[in-house]
Amino acid sequence: xxxxxxxxxxxxxxxxxxxxxxxxxxxxxxxxxxxxxxxxxxxxxxxxxxxxxxxxxxxxxxxxxxxxxxxxxxxxxxxxxxxxxxxxxxxxxxxxxxxxxxxxxxxxxxxxxxxxxxxxxxxxxxxxxxxxxxxxxxxxxxxxxxxxxxxxxxxxxxxxxxxxxxxxxxxxxxxxxxxxxxxxxxxxxxxxxxxxxxxxxxxxxxxxxxxxxxxxxxxxxxxxxxxxxxxxxxxxxxxxxxxxxxxxxxxxxxxxxxxxxxxxxxxxxxxxxxxxxxxxxxxxxxxxxxxxxxxxxxxxxxxxxxxxxxxxxxxxxxxxxxxxxxxxxxxxxxxxxxxxxxxxxxxxxxxxxxxxxxxxxxxxxxxxxxxxxxxxxxxxxxxxxxxxxxxxxxxxxxxxx
Amino acid sequence: xxxxxxxxxxxxxxxxxxxxxxxxxxxxxxxxxxxxxxxxxxxxxxxxxxxxxxxxxxxxxxxxxxxxxxxxxxxxxxxxxxxxxxxxxxxxxxxxxxxxxxxxxxxxxxxxxxxxxxxxxxxxxxxxxxxxxxxxxxxxxxxxxxxxxxxxxxxxxxxxxxxxxxxxxxxxxxxxxxxxxxxxxxxxxxxxxxxxxxxxxxxxxxxxxxxxxxxxxxxxxxxxxxxxxxxxxxxxxxxxxxxxxxxxxxxxxxxxxxxxxxxxxxxxxxxxxxxxxxxxxxxxxxxxxxxxxxxxxxxxxxxxxxxxxxxxxxxxxxxxxxxxxxxxxxxxxxxxxxxxxxxxxxxxxxxxx
Ligand SMILES: Cc1ncc(C[n+]2csc(CCOP(=O)(O)OP(=O)(O)O)c2C)c(N)n1
Ligand SMILES: [Mg+2]
Numbered sequence: 001x002x003x004x005x006x007x008x009x010x011x012x013x014x015x016x017x018x019x020x021x022x023x024x025x026x027x028x029x030x031x032x033x034x035x036x037x038x039x040x041x042x043x044x045x046x047x048x049x050x051x052x053x054x055x056x057x058x059x060x061x062x063x064x065x066x067x068x069x070x071x072x073x074x075x076x077x078x079x080x081x082x083x084x085x086x087x088x089x090x091x092x093x094x095x096x097x098x099x100x101x102x103x104x105x106x107x108x109x110x111x112x113x114x115x116x117x118x119x120x121x122x123x124x125x126x127x128x129x130x131x132x133x134x135x136x137x138x139x140x141x142x143x144x145x146x147x148x149x150x151x152x153x154x155x156x157x158x159x160x161x162x163x164x165x166x167x168x169x170x171x172x173x174x175x176x177x178x179x180x181x182x183x184x185x186x187x188x189x190x191x192x193x194x195x196x197x198x199x200x201x202x203x204x205x206x207x208x209x210x211x212x213x214x215x216x217x218x219x220x221x222x223x224x225x226x227x228x229x230x231x232x233x234x235x236x237x238x239x240x241x242x243x244x245x246x247x248x249x250x251x252x253x254x255x256x257x258x259x260x261x262x263x264x265x266x267x268x269x270x271x272x273x274x275x276x277x278x279x280x281x282x283x284x285x286x287x288x289x290x291x292x293x294x295x296x297x298x299x300x301x302x303x304x305x306x307x308x309x310x311x312x313x314x315x316x317x318x319x320x321x322x323x324x325x326x327x328x329x330x331x332x333x334x335x336x337x338x339x340x341x342x343x344x345x346x347x348x349x350x351x352x353x354x355x356x357x358x359x360x361x362x363x364x365x366x367x368x369x370x371x372x373x374x375x376x377x378x379x380x381x382x383x384x385x386x387x388x389x390x391x392x393x394x395x396x397x398x399x400x401x
Numbered sequence: 402x403x404x405x406x407x408x409x410x411x412x413x414x415x416x417x418x419x420x421x422x423x424x425x426x427x428x429x430x431x432x433x434x435x436x437x438x439x440x441x442x443x444x445x446x447x448x449x450x451x452x453x454x455x456x457x458x459x460x461x462x463x464x465x466x467x468x469x470x471x472x473x474x475x476x477x478x479x480x481x482x483x484x485x486x487x488x489x490x491x492x493x494x495x496x497x498x499x500x501x502x503x504x505x506x507x508x509x510x511x512x513x514x515x516x517x518x519x520x521x522x523x524x525x526x527x528x529x530x531x532x533x534x535x536x537x538x539x540x541x542x543x544x545x546x547x548x549x550x551x552x553x554x555x556x557x558x559x560x561x562x563x564x565x566x567x568x569x570x571x572x573x574x575x576x577x578x579x580x581x582x583x584x585x586x587x588x589x590x591x592x593x594x595x596x597x598x599x600x601x602x603x604x605x606x607x608x609x610x611x612x613x614x615x616x617x618x619x620x621x622x623x624x625x626x627x628x629x630x631x632x633x634x635x636x637x638x639x640x641x642x643x644x645x646x647x648x649x650x651x652x653x654x655x656x657x658x659x660x661x662x663x664x665x666x667x668x669x670x671x672x673x674x675x676x677x678x679x680x681x682x683x684x685x686x687x688x689x690x691x692x693x694x695x696x697x698x699x700x701x702x703x704x705x706x707x708x709x710x711x712x713x714x715x716x717x718x719x720x721x722x723x724x725x726x727x728x729x730x731x732x733x734x735x736x737x738x739x740x741x742x743x744x745x746x747x748x749x750x751x752x753x754x
Binding site for chain 2 (some may be wrong): 155158206240241365369387
């Protein structure tokens with residue numbers, strides 16, 4: 001292993017902590033005087049019904065650091081672009097941005113294996129990208145065009161990919177579905193787990209508790225992930241929940257609280273959770289403490305139920321991207337030029353995607369009545385009137401069959 | 402009682418021209434004043450739902466009410482529809498008059514067991530001992546660009562169930578009069594509002610501005626009279642019906658437009674009378690066609706005397722029989738539009754299109 005020289009970062013992060021991180025490094029210097037690996041101390045995890053938790057000492061290789069940085073940055077840029085497209089009225093309806101929460105998804109996908117699955121709610125753009133869909137696939141879905149991940153039929157809330165089951169618009173509904181996906185993994189002996197993500201608001205839905213019970217009762221390898229961004233729409237967590245210790249709310253399901261602004265902490269906690277599930281111990285709950293910068297959806301200014309200062313404070317002291325950037329720079333793991341170059345690449349990719357997403361065509365009218373059924377028993381679908389029925393069409397084979 | 406009726410008449414006689422004097426009001430404000438007036442009138446009335454209090458309502462229908470009535474009567478709930486809907490029904494059982502807001506009716510599916518099994522059936526099951534005087538309300542139907550899970554009309558779903566009363570207001574007068582009636586009604590009433598109409602202004606008569614204004618549940622409104630064809634619609638679709646009727650009028654076709662207002666009970670008599678006169682009927686709705694409101698209207702006409710007065714089969718205009726897509730052009734093609742109304746009328750009248 002690599003030598004450590006770690007200073008505790010303490011339980012609360014402040015701007016100054018970035019400074020201390022620069023000392024919180026270990027390095028193997030290569031010939032350019034850059035480290036190939038660095039390690040850091042995370043905020044302490046909080047544990048529920050667990051004797052020991054993930055290690056608070058985390059390390060990252062240069063290669064991984066660049067990968068995570070690119071992913072964090074890409075999600076942020078996709079979301080910024082989405083916000084602008086919404087303001088230009090090119091994205092319609094809802095548009096829930098993930099800005100501020102990027103480290104949760106990036107940290108979790110870092111340790112996912114090919115046999116693992118994910119399901120989440122409507123705050124789905126970043127997850128969709130991480131699960132293998134290009135920025136164009138995400139942005140064109142948002143603009144409702146044919147290059148969209150669901151050909152523009154699903155829009156902002158409904159995106160899918162292999163091992164990624166969406167994209168659910170009904171608060172809480174994805175959680176039992178995630179237990180079902182994990183059930184199938186156990187049934188088919190794939191060794192896979194499913195991450196079932198939900199918000200602090202969703203955490204109060206009754207079906208989540210039904211799902212906890214089933215998962216524990218049947219030892220289902222499901223990782224329940226509560227992304228606690230402090231608010232469910234305009235309601236702060238403490239106004240909606242009698243207990244805001246979401247990691248304990250599975251009662252008999254063990255749980256871990258993790259700093260959701262720290263990509264490496266999230267990665268370690270997820271690694272631990274996967275081990276837990278795959279060693280036959282059944283489900284586990286992860287609560288990632290995070291923050292959303294934008295309003296709930298683009299139509300919500302997001303400032304009537306919290307102060308601008310609060311948002312600024314998080315941006316300045318706990319931003320998941322800035323903090324990671326400072327860590328990997330200060331530990332000499334990467335050079336500022338490398339990150340600049342990456343940022344430029346990401347910017348170009350997202351900007352190019354935006355251009356296509358704006359000008360791309362919508363799917364043809366025939367797809368209005370395509371894929372209502374995978375085995376349609378009627379050839380035609382009733383139109384607005386009975387006079388000119390539409391043919392039922394089918395597109396390519398389902399990817400989950 | 403008598404005095405207020407007299408006052409109402411007196412006031413009306415002062416306004417020389419109803420339309421010139423008519424004040425404009427958005428559907429949102431009409432609903433807001435209905436809530437406000439009924440909460441003021443009856444201490445037992447309270448509002449609960451997601452974001453109804455501090456945030457003033459997700460669509461601002463309850464704006465100002467929390468400030469005015471406080472935590473006791475305007476209550477933010479967690480996002481737990483089956484939980485708070487059940488709590489509301491229980492409170493109604495024990496003598497309160499809850500107004501349970503669903504942020505949109507799409508989320509009422511999480512709570513539908515309490516709407517149907519607890520609210521609709523208890524009076525019957527208890528042989529009339531326990532009634533459920535409460536309101537379930539919120540925006541219903543397709544909004545704009547919110548895709549399949551958020552774009553569904555529950556008109557047919559809830560009107561299917563005996564024990565519920567179901568209203569579907571179109572304009573501001575409808576909204577105020579029907580919501581007030583629903584709050585005062587001793588039975589559970591489902592009030593299906595429309596998000597896209599919240600911000601639209603409609604004239605309010607002096608009468609509708611009064612605190613005593615209520616509309617009867619179970620009565621349709623003839624929005625426009627005509628002799629050639631009857632167009633029956635509810636909610637948003639009334640607008641298409643009226644626009645279509647205007648266009649047809651320019652071509653010498655006089656359509657009678659009936660705004661259902663109430664889906665259960667359904668005012669079939671008003672439709673029968675109209676069809677007896679016009680001999681033609683189409684229905685327009687934004688819900689799905691299969692087992693829909695139009696299907697019910699058509700069947701009831703078939704079962705009535707009016708059947709013999711029809712010169713052409715009844716035609717239903719409804720959403721295309723598929724989930725609603727996000728894609729803009731497809732979304733528009735999914736719902737009945739005004740030209741569909743015009744063309745269908747011409748078709749059944751045998752007029753060149
Ligand atoms: C069953 C249901 N109820 C209400 C809504 C409306 N709604 C959408 S998101 C949301 C807030 C959810 O908050 P949270 O779970 O904390 O997730 P976040 O938006 O913070 O990611 C609400 C009330 C819905 N979509 N589904
Ligand atoms: Mg939240």
